Amino acid sequence: MTSARVQEAHDVNLGRGADAGSVRGLRVAGEQEQRLAEFRARVRAAGEQWAGARTGGLVELLREAAAGDPELAQLAQLGGQLLEDFVEGLGRKAVTCSPRDLAADLIDGTALPCEVLDQLAPAYAVVLARFPADRRTELAALDLTGRGVLCTRRSGALVLLVPGTEAELLDELTRQLAGDGWVATAKRAVAELADGYAEARDVLRLVVAGRRPAGVYRVVDVLVEYALLGNEAVTARLAEIIRPLRDHPVLWETLVALQEADFSRNEAARSLFIHRSTLDYRLRRIAKVTGHDPSSGRGAQALSAALIADAVV
Template identity: 55%
Template structure:
């Protein structure tokens, strides 16, 4: 190599210069690019030729690995339910239809994981606001029922499983529907289990109409200032409107419960001892919880 001590430094500077102009997508031309930096120095040219092929192979391996890593997003399920764009080849590789399942376990186990065996092969999973979201390929009714059955058992009587079916291009819409169902069954204090839109049609219609929702919230709002009465109403709903059961759950006499229900009627203008009144109050409680 030349005796000039500045030659290696100059060479590296020229390498950086050509590197700034290189598009990076033609690894097979890397040697030619580096030869430009070597200029007329034969020793540097030989160095480029001997080491350039090694660099080419290294970059080709890196390119292939990077291509694989970016072809499938790290959290594909999260991208799909958010409606974010995914590469078309990735979308085409998915099942035609999916069962979107949003799972919320009880307070003590909200963060617990679902085993791979429970989720099953081909199932995409992610978490959203603490809830587990599963995208289950809807290709086998028996398999889908088995997975949802296992998920219901996994809840162990504490929590809810909300589902919706959609095509692979409409998974964000399916997630919104399942999330709304989950919000409604939780707000309605439903029993633990699996629910779909058909189980909450009335409530779903209510929350889709903003003016109706606000009117219902106005009905229940005065009750917020009366903690005992609020507890009494929720206990009545939990007992499926059975007043004897509600009184037992509250550890109070039935006559005390009836007195409180009269007070609720006075505060809200809706009689919780009548069918229409208790339905309206239940809808108002749900609207207040999900608005």
């Protein structure tokens, strides 16, 4: 086909609006090309000035950019409707498509636009999960698609914000996560999620420091430790109780094993592979060094709190 006939074919196709390829590419020869280029420039200029966050008004905006040209107005009408549909769908998924940044903003207490807040649930459960160094649960393993769950990572912990209405999902997620590590939860209204995150963070820190077994924990599970560590001066004095044990590695290891065994001496002896009498001898030495007898109720309480304080100061 000659170049003249190619030109003629392009002109006919544009006039009929029949060639989807020429419209789709917005590349037409001669005057038509210039006409569309100017239209596209006006659309870009309108886009730069548009401050809307919702889809309404896009069609009208594009029709204005057509500047009275019937063909371009028709193109703007059709394209604008498609664009409105696309942006509306994108907006519905925006919360879950970019949850990491949004979750971080919420737990940091960052002010968010009203149009973003309108898409959120009224309340969320803050879920923090930490795993042993040799085990890692990835987000890909969790079925969060379309469930409204927001997620991020903070200080080595996985952070999930689960809508308050999703009680079954919350149970499912915490059960799955607790199989691999420690999980702390706190529930708050969306405007108070920074406070909820701080609570869950402290619970998780106390659980890990207290060498609790893997599982799901709330603030009611660590009330004593939470109250003790609310005073920095008390925390520092508790840590000082066991500081001398740092010079006695065997005694330190024994006290840690005793705490992990929930102060069951038989279980601690088995975990250390020592005889019960050997353990009792070490406990007497710990009592002499620290001034607190781990075989007594008061002594065990003080030493357990001291170990936690040492881990968090």
